[in-house]
Amino acid sequence: xxxxxxxxGDCYDNAPMESFWGILKTELVHHRRFKTRQQAIQExxxxxEIFYNRQRKQERLGYLSPAQFTxxxxxxxxxx
Numbered sequence: 001x002x003x004x005x006x007x008x009g010d011c012y013d014n015a016p017m018e019s020f021w022g023i024l025k026t027e028l029v030h031h032r033r034f035k036t037r038q039q040a041i042q043e044x045x046x047x048x049e050i051f052y053n054r055q056r057k058q059e060r061l062g063y064l065s066p067a068q069f070t071x072x073x074x075x076x077x078x079x080x
Contacts, residue, residue: 024048 028047034040054067061069 024052 024044024047028044034043055065057063057065064072
């Protein structure tokens with residue numbers, strides 16, 4: 001990721017990350033009480049790498065998971 005520092009009052013560059021943190025907290029963090037910092041790191045990493053990036057259907061991707069969207073994209077490229 002590349003940090004973006006836009007002009008004051010221009011929040012649109014930060015909106016995708018703020019949305020992601022909100023989803024992460026709603027779907028995982030607020031429901032849990034982690035015993036150790038290491039447990040929190042492990043479960044958040046698993047959530048991002050396994051569930052969010054591979055399985056979770058996302059509206060902006062036409063209700064496909066990121067993995068399905070990527071597969072469809074490359075299949076369309078190969079077909080063209």
